[in-house]
Amino acid sequence: xxxxxxxxxxxxxxxxxxxxxxxxxxxxxxxxxxxxxxxxxxxxxxxxxxxxxxxxxxxxxxxxxxxxxxxxxxxxxxxxxxxxxxxxxxxxxxxxxxxxxxxxxxxxxxxxxxxxxxxxxxxxxxxxxxxxxxxxxxxxxxxxxxxxxxxxxxxxxxxxxxxxxxxxxxxxxxxxxxxxxxxxxxxxxxxxxxxxxxxxxxxxxxxxxxxxxxxxxxxxxxxxxxxxxxxxxxxxxxxxxxxxxxxxxxxxxxxxxxxxxxxxxxxxxxxxxxxxxxxxxxxxxxxxxxxxxxxxxxxxxxxxxxxxxxxxxxxxxxxxxxxxxxxxxxxxxxxxxxxxxxxxx
Amino acid sequence: xxxxxxxxxxxxxxxxxxxxxxxxxxxxxxxxxxxxxxxxxxxxxxxxxxxxxxxxxxxxxxxxxxxxxxxxxxxxxxxxxxxxxxxxxxxxxxxxxxxxxxxxxxxxxxxxxxxxxxxxxxxxxxxxxxxxxxxxxxxxxxxxxxxxxxxxxxxxxxxxxxxxxxxxxxxxxxxxxxxxxxxxxxxxxxxxxxxxxxxxxxxxxxxxxxxxxxxxxxxxxxxxxxxxxxxxxxxxxxxxxxxxxxxxxxxxxxxxxxxxxxxxxxxxxxxxxxxxxxxxxxxxxxxxxxxxxxxxxxxxxxxxxxxxxxxxxxxxxxxxxxxxxxxxxxxxxxxxxxxxxxxxxxxxxxxxxxxxxxxxxxxxxxxxxxxxxxxxxxxxxxxxxxxxxxxxxxxxxxxxxxxxxxxxxxxxxxxxxxxxxxxxxxxxxxxxxxxxxxxxxxxxxxxxxxxxxxxxxxxxxxxxxxxxxxxxxxxxxxxxxxxxxxxxxxxxxxxxxxxxxxxxxxxxxxxxxxxxxxxxxxxxxxxxxxxxxxxxxxxxxxxxxxxxxxxxxxxxxxx
Numbered sequence: 001x002x003x004x005x006x007x008x009x010x011x012x013x014x015x016x017x018x019x020x021x022x023x024x025x026x027x028x029x030x031x032x033x034x035x036x037x038x039x040x041x042x043x044x045x046x047x048x049x050x051x052x053x054x055x056x057x058x059x060x061x062x063x064x065x066x067x068x069x070x071x072x073x074x075x076x077x078x079x080x081x082x083x084x085x086x087x088x089x090x091x092x093x094x095x096x097x098x099x100x101x102x103x104x105x106x107x108x109x110x111x112x113x114x115x116x117x118x119x120x121x122x123x124x125x126x127x128x129x130x131x132x133x134x135x136x137x138x139x140x141x142x143x144x145x146x147x148x149x150x151x152x153x154x155x156x157x158x159x160x161x162x163x164x165x166x167x168x169x170x171x172x173x174x175x176x177x178x179x180x181x182x183x184x185x186x187x188x189x190x191x192x193x194x195x196x197x198x199x200x201x202x203x204x205x206x207x208x209x210x211x212x213x214x215x216x217x218x219x220x221x222x223x224x225x226x227x228x229x230x231x232x233x234x235x236x237x238x239x240x241x242x243x244x245x246x247x248x249x250x251x252x253x254x255x256x257x258x259x260x261x262x263x264x265x266x267x268x269x270x271x272x273x274x275x276x277x278x279x280x281x282x283x284x285x286x287x288x289x290x291x292x293x294x295x296x297x298x299x300x301x302x303x304x305x306x307x308x309x310x311x312x313x314x315x316x317x318x319x320x321x322x323x324x325x326x327x328x329x330x331x332x333x334x335x336x337x338x339x340x341x342x343x344x345x
Numbered sequence: 346x347x348x349x350x351x352x353x354x355x356x357x358x359x360x361x362x363x364x365x366x367x368x369x370x371x372x373x374x375x376x377x378x379x380x381x382x383x384x385x386x387x388x389x390x391x392x393x394x395x396x397x398x399x400x401x402x403x404x405x406x407x408x409x410x411x412x413x414x415x416x417x418x419x420x421x422x423x424x425x426x427x428x429x430x431x432x433x434x435x436x437x438x439x440x441x442x443x444x445x446x447x448x449x450x451x452x453x454x455x456x457x458x459x460x461x462x463x464x465x466x467x468x469x470x471x472x473x474x475x476x477x478x479x480x481x482x483x484x485x486x487x488x489x490x491x492x493x494x495x496x497x498x499x500x501x502x503x504x505x506x507x508x509x510x511x512x513x514x515x516x517x518x519x520x521x522x523x524x525x526x527x528x529x530x531x532x533x534x535x536x537x538x539x540x541x542x543x544x545x546x547x548x549x550x551x552x553x554x555x556x557x558x559x560x561x562x563x564x565x566x567x568x569x570x571x572x573x574x575x576x577x578x579x580x581x582x583x584x585x586x587x588x589x590x591x592x593x594x595x596x597x598x599x600x601x602x603x604x605x606x607x608x609x610x611x612x613x614x615x616x617x618x619x620x621x622x623x624x625x626x627x628x629x630x631x632x633x634x635x636x637x638x639x640x641x642x643x644x645x646x647x648x649x650x651x652x653x654x655x656x657x658x659x660x661x662x663x664x665x666x667x668x669x670x671x672x673x674x675x676x677x678x679x680x681x682x683x684x685x686x687x688x689x690x691x692x693x694x695x696x697x698x699x700x701x702x703x704x705x706x707x708x709x710x711x712x713x714x715x716x717x718x719x720x721x722x723x724x725x726x727x728x729x730x731x732x733x734x735x736x737x738x739x740x741x742x743x744x745x746x747x748x749x750x751x752x753x754x755x756x757x758x759x760x761x762x763x764x765x766x767x768x769x770x771x772x773x774x775x776x777x778x779x780x781x782x783x784x785x786x787x788x789x790x791x792x793x794x795x796x797x798x799x800x801x802x803x804x805x806x807x808x809x810x811x812x813x814x815x816x817x818x819x820x821x822x823x824x825x826x827x828x829x830x831x832x833x834x835x836x837x838x839x840x841x842x843x844x845x846x847x848x849x850x851x852x853x854x855x856x857x858x859x860x861x862x863x864x865x866x867x868x869x870x871x872x873x874x875x876x877x878x879x880x881x882x883x884x885x886x887x888x889x890x891x892x893x894x895x896x897x898x899x900x901x902x903x904x
Binding site for chain 2: 078079080082083096097098099100101117118119190191198199200282286287288301302304305
């Protein structure tokens with residue numbers, strides 16, 4: 001939600017001050033900025049803090065994938081070991097049986113969660129897959145944030161011809177079901193790539209997700225900008241001789257920043273989910289790279305005999321998206337100017 | 346696993362390019378040598394029940410029920426019991442003996458004259474199609490013309506070798522001048538452009554079976570065509586369901602009449618579901634063109650071991666190298682790959698259905714070798730990584746980027762993953778290019794692409810080593826010879842050998858295969874077994890997995 005005052009102040013919020021917030025004279029409460037206030041609110045939201053901690057743990061686990069791979073599992077994410085063996089309870093077992101059945105979870109350092117059909121360590125691939133999913137989610141979110149904000153600013157501020165072009169474009173993308181559009185683009189681009197970017201590059205799914213979600217941010221930003229551009233402080237800026245680009249980026253953008261921040265976790269969660277959908281359907285991350293979506297898909301064949309192949313990456317995906325969503329809700333609540341916050345005396 | 350033949354356009358392209366060696370199907374047909382014996386006859390058991398309905402579950406439909414268009418393994422299973430050709434591969438016999446050619450509609454095997462360029466057939470007298478129409482010698486000419494016009498996926502088999510075939514295909518002649526017939530005597534004379542031993546095999550393919558002249562000169566996908574076989578088409582819902590019923594007018598001696606009254610071939614892309622249906626006796630036959638998923642295989646092997654067997658086929662799976670481009674224009678680089686490949690690993694990725702071997706000619710065909718004679722390491726033993734790395738050093742190709750082409754379907758994508766990892770392990774910078782299976786061969790065969798390396802496979806069209814070795818002939822064209830191999834010794838030897846019957850030049854075929862392997866023109870890695878998997882309702886022992894027909898429908902009978 002955008003704040004009412006152009007300076008970004010927490011107008012309309014009544015706050016009872018704690019003793020520590022009082023000035024040295026003890027008469028006037030110290031000024032509390034909106035960000036500081038939001039942080040205080042966030043600190044008191046224990047559910048959000050729990051999921052934030054969980055998210056940090058998940059992200060750290062994925063970031064430490066190379067360490068796990070090199071020092072514990074001893075194999076890389078794409079290391080095929082089809083004819084190799086692994087010691088389980090003192091006996092050597094084939095990583096992939098003669099009839100092609102991969103070993104299940106050993107619950108040991110090597111092949112903790114078992115192997116896939118190519119004899120690759122699933123635990124290693126799970127962590128690397130998480131890196132891939134998070135990376136694509138983050139890059140896609142950045143693309144959406146930049147493009148969505150830019151499109152919203154341009155269409156909302158300039159209106160006229162610019163809006164006439166950009167708005168139908170957003171409506172067009174908006175009108176397609178996200179997954180179908182993503183699969184169509186993913187299938188087409190996976191083969192030929194985009195210019196110098198090869199079809200199996202992780203940038204391709206990130207770009208696709210970015211493109212299909214641009215209207216989800218661009219449209220609300222446009223609406224906010226249409227409202228803001230009629231405000232007095234914009235007129236004042238014009239009178240002072242500011243150009244349109246400066247007005248957009250120094251006057252309007254700060255006032256839509258809370259909207260962007262509120263949308264950020266929502267879009268991040270949706271981007272991670274869409275990446276999983278696309279990879280599950282073969283239109284996202286391309287082999288031999290792993291993502292949680294490809295791991296769920298690969299594990300489906302063994303859903304009856306070894307359900308952990310699909311369930312564990314599925315659980316990682318659910319926990320990550322849930323954490324991002326809960327943290328996002330917490331941030332939104334913290335930034336909500338209408339929220340009643342009681343600061344203890 | 347489904348096997349399609351090379352798409353039609355490819356066959357046509359081959360037909361245009363090839364003068365001596367022509368296209369055959371890509372990945373079709375079947376093949377098998379016996380699971381336990383070669384030559385076990387499929388006579389009915391005393392408790393067997395004639396009649397009834399048998400259901401086959403398949404993951405892939407044929408391209409068409411019309412034998413003059415389709416050349417897939419799936420289609421061949423079906424229309425080969427409808428359209429009997431002049432010659433035919435023996436039915437009811439499992440294994441190599443099932444690839445024996447016997448007279449079909451012809452009285453006897455053809456007489457060969459004119460230095461191997463003229464083949465003379467005589468039609469059996471008094472034959473009738475399933476609709477009661479008498480079969481005439483001139484119907485054979487019409488059938489072959491139809492093959493070229495529709496065209497058959499393997500149309501080049503006809504157009505490239507029969508005199509006048511090319512002119513007819515190009516619209517420069519009204520008929521195929523190399524064929525003359527006499528309806529009164531049933532005489533059919535086929536003149537070839539040059540001696541070509543595999544022509545007898547081609548006249549045993551259902552695609553060359555005569556059809557009534559009233560058959561439209563276009564694809565009959567919804568109805569199939571009329572023939573003189575043990576079965577005839579009842580109803581067809583293309584891509585979903587194909588129903589055959591016994592032909593009461595079938596009158597060709599020496600060919601089994603079949604046991605089941607009705608055979609229903611239903612298509613469901615979910616292969617796991619198909620296997621489960623057969624396991625639970627809700628369907629009768631798991632189509633051998635599909636692979637039983639490894640996740641289910643164990644259960645099948647334990648709980649249904651009395652109705653499951655893996656039957657070897659005459660098929661070959663290989664990686665090809667573009668010998669004109671870096672890095673595989675360097676023989677050491679190719680040899681390094683051959684030394685590093687672990688054929689046993691590739692077999693496990695195929696649920697163990699692959700028999701490791703580095704040769705192109707399968708053991709079931711004249712000239713076939715075994716994995717023990719592979720030059721870089723025994724195909725059944727660990728790879729020689731030391732040798733591979735030494736060869737890579739020698740090649741100077743370490744760090745070279747390589748794009749590897751492969752198909753997306755299982756286990757081909759898993760093969761691609763493995764092959765790419767092997768290339769990376771010996772020093773290349775390899776990345777994958779996964780292509781949809783339905784367009785894979787047309788993609789890699791496009792002359793403009795010139796890919797560096799990738800997956801290839803071939804399933805026997807007929808039991809002649811030429812069927813496999815022509816893939817790397819210099820004049821085979823990019824739609825078959827993906828690596829653009831053009832070796833003078835190889836070409837000359839091939840052109841000499843195909844003029845003779847394979848059993849007369851077995852050692853020469855073996856030597857040619859070994860020569861190509863030693864040159865690293867291809868890295869073959871095995872020959873596949875197909876699953877023979879029936880429900881409890883069927884008599885498993887009398888059911889036949891044929892080299893040519895896969896599931897021999899005439900052998901299926903209810904208990």
